[in-house]
Amino acid sequence: MKRTLDDNVGELFRQAVGLEADTRLFDAKLVAMAAAVVAGCIAQFMPGAFIDNKRTLAVAVGVYFGLSFLLQLVAWFIERDYVFSSRATVRFAAWCGKLLLLDR
Numbered sequence: 001m002k003r004t005l006d007d008n009v010g011e012l013f014r015q016a017v018g019l020e021a022d023t024r025l026f027d028a029k030l031v032a033m034a035a036a037v038v039a040g041c042i043a044q045f046m047p048g049a050f051i052d053n054k055r056t057l058a059v060a061v062g063v064y065f066g067l068s069f070l071l072q073l074v075a076w077f078i079e080r081d082y083v084f085s086s087r088a089t090v091r092f093a094a095w096c097g098k099l100l101l102l103d104r
Helices: 002-016 024-045 051-078 090-103
Strands: none
């Protein structure tokens, strides 16, 4: 439900004000998630005996948990109250100026 409402608010900003979504943070999160998945796959499907690959396993598991922790911190502290993320434009600044004039 919240996701649908957030998407509708984003669509309103795109149509009414002409803002475009800023996906840089989401793209960075996708890269970090992909790296965590690769590290997890290396740890899970690593060839050879367990005893011979302790160091590789420890590094892969550490990378996976480190990236997962980083992504969780981003969700907790950066994206906590995001509804829509965009880059400001001249048209948006003019729209905000009109709102300020109406407020007087």
